[in-house]
Amino acid sequence: MAQKTLAGKNLEVTDEGYLQDFNQWNEDIAREIAREEGIELGDEHFQVLNFLREKYQEGANLTIRKVGKSGITDIKGFYKLFPGGPLKKASKIAGIPKPTSCV
Amino acid sequence: MKKIVILGAGTGGTIMANKLRKVLSRDQWEITIVDKDKTHYYQPGFLFIPFGIYNKNDVIKPKSDFLPPGVQVIYNGIDKIEPNNTQVLLEGGQVLQYDYLIVATGTDISPEETPGLKDGSLWRKEIFDFYTLDGAVALREFFRDWEGGRLVVNIAELPFKCPVAPLEFSFLADAYFTEAGIREKVDITFVTPLSGAFTKPKASRMLGDLLEEKNIRVVPDFYLESVDNEKKVIRSYDEQEIPFDVLTIVPVNTGSSLVERSDMGDDLNFIPTDKYTLQSKNHENIFVLGDASDIPTSKAGSVVHFASEVVYENLLSAIENRPLKAQFDGHSNCYIETGYGNGSIIDFNYDTEPLPGTFPLPGVGPFGLLQNTKMNHYGKVLFRWIYWHILLKGKEMPIESQMTMAGKKS
Numbered sequence: 001m002a003q004k005t006l007a008g009k010n011l012e013v014t015d016e017g018y019l020q021d022f023n024q025w026n027e028d029i030a031r032e033i034a035r036e037e038g039i040e041l042g043d044e045h046f047q048v049l050n051f052l053r054e055k056y057q058e059g060a061n062l063t064i065r066k067v068g069k070s071g072i073t074d075i076k077g078f079y080k081l082f083p084g085g086p087l088k089k090a091s092k093i094a095g096i097p098k099p100t101s102c103v
Numbered sequence: 104m105k106k107i108v109i110l111g112a113g114t115g116g117t118i119m120a121n122k123l124r125k126v127l128s129r130d131q132w133e134i135t136i137v138d139k140d141k142t143h144y145y146q147p148g149f150l151f152i153p154f155g156i157y158n159k160n161d162v163i164k165p166k167s168d169f170l171p172p173g174v175q176v177i178y179n180g181i182d183k184i185e186p187n188n189t190q191v192l193l194e195g196g197q198v199l200q201y202d203y204l205i206v207a208t209g210t211d212i213s214p215e216e217t218p219g220l221k222d223g224s225l226w227r228k229e230i231f232d233f234y235t236l237d238g239a240v241a242l243r244e245f246f247r248d249w250e251g252g253r254l255v256v257n258i259a260e261l262p263f264k265c266p267v268a269p270l271e272f273s274f275l276a277d278a279y280f281t282e283a284g285i286r287e288k289v290d291i292t293f294v295t296p297l298s299g300a301f302t303k304p305k306a307s308r309m310l311g312d313l314l315e316e317k318n319i320r321v322v323p324d325f326y327l328e329s330v331d332n333e334k335k336v337i338r339s340y341d342e343q344e345i346p347f348d349v350l351t352i353v354p355v356n357t358g359s360s361l362v363e364r365s366d367m368g369d370d371l372n373f374i375p376t377d378k379y380t381l382q383s384k385n386h387e388n389i390f391v392l393g394d395a396s397d398i399p400t401s402k403a404g405s406v407v408h409f410a411s412e413v414v415y416e417n418l419l420s421a422i423e424n425r426p427l428k429a430q431f432d433g434h435s436n437c438y439i440e441t442g443y444g445n446g447s448i449i450d451f452n453y454d455t456e457p458l459p460g461t462f463p464l465p466g467v468g469p470f471g472l473l474q475n476t477k478m479n480h481y482g483k484v485l486f487r488w489i490y491w492h493i494l495l496k497g498k499e500m501p502i503e504s505q506m507t508m509a510g511k512k513s
Binding site for chain 1: 260261298302324326328340341369370371397399
């Protein structure tokens with residue numbers, strides 16, 4: 001566990017920087033985490049982030065494929081929005097836990 | 104007469120038919136099991152076929168050998184489930200009413216989900232799967248005459264059946280080509296959407312070290328978009344390309360198309376299921392056993408076997424209107440072939456990652472968890488006999504369905 005100050009708030013985060021409590025999230029926090037990842041957030045980013053938060057609350061298994069079928073963007077677009085590991089990065093910025101790939 | 108219908112006569116369905124027929128009175132309960140295929144496949148054996156260790160006849164037997172008397176068996180395709188009418192429609196029009204339904208229709212490969220895979224010119228010529236008997240046999244024929252080159256082992260999507268199989272495949276390939284005297288001409292690359300060799304940290308490290316030791320290159324975080332048959336490369340969504348001379352692939356896995364027709368699944372046709380009670384989240388009188396469900400554990404025969412205890416107990420409770428007390432813990436147990444007559448074994452559940460130790464007897468074994476031993480390999484070899492003679496028939500096994508920490512070192 002670690003403490004981190006984001007957007008003026010003192011927050012509990014995991015060792016990898018994922019928020020412990022997803023209720024503490026707000027858009028300013030998202031922008032700040034995104035900047036650390038080298039991403040400037042725009043409308044489309046936020047649509048994806050909100051989609052992930054919504055699905056996370058429903059208890060769904062989150063996958064890159066699911067985002068690709070969301071109607072917001074396709075998988076290629078998702079990679080362009082969050083280059084590198086899109087689901088890991090987007091989850092971190094959305095304030096939800098690191099996706100566990102279940103195999 | 105009350106009715107239980109079981110869809111799918113694979114590992115899960117067959118175990119349930121055997122267990123339930125033993126306890127439910129034939130005067131009160133009719134049990135029906137439906138499957139389109141008359142052959143039971145020993146799927147863990149497919150892995151050995153490309154290397155000539157098993158052949159086709161080692162992995163097939165008639166389903167009828169394993170289904171008990173007193174169970175109505177229908178070999179027919181299933182059109183769809185109508186959960187609100189508590190009935191199943193079969194292809195050809197037959198309708199089966201049920202009081203309780205067990206869905207055990209498994210998962211299958213869907214190579215058509217990836218452009219250039221099945222619809223390209225190289226499918227089953229230089230691109231193979233080993234999750235179907237035909238694929239494994241075709242790969243056997245290919246390997247016999249192959250003189251070396253770039254062998255790429257790729258996993259297209261998560262989750263997929265038997266998560267250690269592609270690793271085992273890579274280990275066995277290393278041993279096979281070494282014994283054939285051409286290992287220095289074979290470049291083996293393991294390409295995965297995961298961040299390492301496996302998901303769970305301790306197992307990932309142990310298996311990652313083994314890959315390195317065997318000179319198998321790992322490319323992590325690779326999410327397959329398409330296969331280019333002309334350039335002979337696989338391409339990821341972030342436009343990495345990996346060239347191959349022969350591609351062995353685990354295609355996208357999806358649940359049965361009947362789940363989609365029934366409008367009961369998620370985006371990969373897996374059925375939303377309570378991960379503890381194994382009851383369908385949307386329909387009280389439906390239980391989902393094994394790979395057909397969306398529970399967050401491995402899609403593997405051992406999981407089906409452990410989960411069948413829970414479905415059995417909870418179904419009997421449901422019949423008597425008692426609360427569903429049995430809780431599945433996600434228990435999974437996998438032998439891992441590592442080549443040269445050695446093997447490893449991992450044992451884990453929803454909450455505990457694979458740990459080193461001994462299994463099943465604490466301190467004794469005979470199997471070494473997360474260790475690479477001859478004995479573990481014998482376990483895997485013996486398991487085929489256990490599978491046909493004990494497991495499918497729903498008989499007692501000397502392994503608890505709940506995972507135990509005894510014998511594990513955290």
